[in-house]
Amino acid sequence: MARTNDPEGLRQRLVDAAYVAFTTRGYHSSAIHDLKREAGVTGGALAHHFPTKKALGLAVIQDRVAEAVETTWIAPVRVATTTADGIQAVFATIVSELERKGAVSGCPLNNLALELSREDEAFQAAIEAIFLRWRTAIADKLRADLRAARIDDFDPDAMATLVVAAYSGAMAMAKASQSVVPLTVCAEQLTSILQNRTSQ
Amino acid sequence: MARTNDPEGLRQRLVDAAYVAFTTRGYHSSAIHDLKREAGVTGGALAHHFPTKKALGLAVIQDRVAEAVETTWIAPVRVATTTADGIQAVFATIVSELERKGAVSGCPLNNLALELSREDEAFQAAIEAIFLRWRTAIADKLRADLRAARIDDFDPDAMATLVVAAYSGAMAMAKASQSVVPLTVCAEQLTSILQNRTSQ
Numbered sequence: 001m002a003r004t005n006d007p008e009g010l011r012q013r014l015v016d017a018a019y020v021a022f023t024t025r026g027y028h029s030s031a032i033h034d035l036k037r038e039a040g041v042t043g044g045a046l047a048h049h050f051p052t053k054k055a056l057g058l059a060v061i062q063d064r065v066a067e068a069v070e071t072t073w074i075a076p077v078r079v080a081t082t083t084a085d086g087i088q089a090v091f092a093t094i095v096s097e098l099e100r101k102g103a104v105s106g107c108p109l110n111n112l113a114l115e116l117s118r119e120d121e122a123f124q125a126a127i128e129a130i131f132l133r134w135r136t137a138i139a140d141k142l143r144a145d146l147r148a149a150r151i152d153d154f155d156p157d158a159m160a161t162l163v164v165a166a167y168s169g170a171m172a173m174a175k176a177s178q179s180v181v182p183l184t185v186c187a188e189q190l191t192s193i194l195q196n197r198t199s200q
Numbered sequence: 201m202a203r204t205n206d207p208e209g210l211r212q213r214l215v216d217a218a219y220v221a222f223t224t225r226g227y228h229s230s231a232i233h234d235l236k237r238e239a240g241v242t243g244g245a246l247a248h249h250f251p252t253k254k255a256l257g258l259a260v261i262q263d264r265v266a267e268a269v270e271t272t273w274i275a276p277v278r279v280a281t282t283t284a285d286g287i288q289a290v291f292a293t294i295v296s297e298l299e300r301k302g303a304v305s306g307c308p309l310n311n312l313a314l315e316l317s318r319e320d321e322a323f324q325a326a327i328e329a330i331f332l333r334w335r336t337a338i339a340d341k342l343r344a345d346l347r348a349a350r351i352d353d354f355d356p357d358a359m360a361t362l363v364v365a366a367y368s369g370a371m372a373m374a375k376a377s378q379s380v381v382p383l384t385v386c387a388e389q390l391t392s393i394l395q396n397r398t399s400q
Binding site: 024026028029103104105106110111113114115117118124127128131157158159161162164165166167168169170172173175176177178182185186188189190193196 | 224226228229303304305306310311313314315317318324327328331357358359361362364365366367368369370372373375376377378382385386388389390393396
């Protein structure tokens, strides 16, 4: 392979290839020599940017997985009129993307959390930080709903934890059944629960 | 290693060792030669009972993982007075077990579902069958609550899906944070949601 004068582009290609591999095939199942081929980089370039597989794993979590949660969940919830609307919109987008792809590979964050959290403290801390930002964004939106008197008084942090848990679990069930049904069912249930608590 | 005259005991030891390995370290991360050592069996004995790693994986899912879901979830929900009581009892038992062990390795079913569902149809079917039995047991209990007029009219199958999803996701978050807090929070939220819908 030719030398490149674009080290940042090369680093991005590596992280992109590793993101796809780690969140679908799994971290341990992804061989470094396959990643080099998929990213089109030499072993020397890989070693320059990521001296260890763990360094590449951390970059995938801190850059790409964090970005995926931001784009998929945090931003749409923030701009929605209410939390219920935001949740409905997020699930609807995810369901239509899965239907377009014809396959459910699961939630990138949960796939990596289940594989890597227990084996390494740096992985665990990086994953936990993303879960925290995700829950906090939903809880903040619920607090805004409360202030606007759109919903009854309940614990926004606890409800945010339930929303994240229900989504993560529904995605695992969707992956197991290769069907979006668990996601559409949970979206309806969560929306209905939040709407039942809406002040009239 | 000596020959054994207890082929069934030997098979059990293999499935036991593989259950622990596959649901904690992961299926792909568990080397066959480690499993032989952990179970104390020869390669010949292993090949006799399980000609392939996949056959051993299927036995783990169909025997041990199904049994774990039956013991942990289905049986306690069935004998509880109401679904809400059952859910509370299940979460309380799991939380105290995790606190005793001092570590969260996650839900055996979800760990394997996320690792294996997409790569093999036999794994996927076996995992999906367990999710279905689990959801059905909770939905049946909710229907019994409805018949006894203890709860308002809502869709028992949809609510059962939400309960399973919330538990699975809470366990993934508990694993990521090595803390039982997501489980206790989701247990309170689910119980409160079911109780809010209780007829007075």
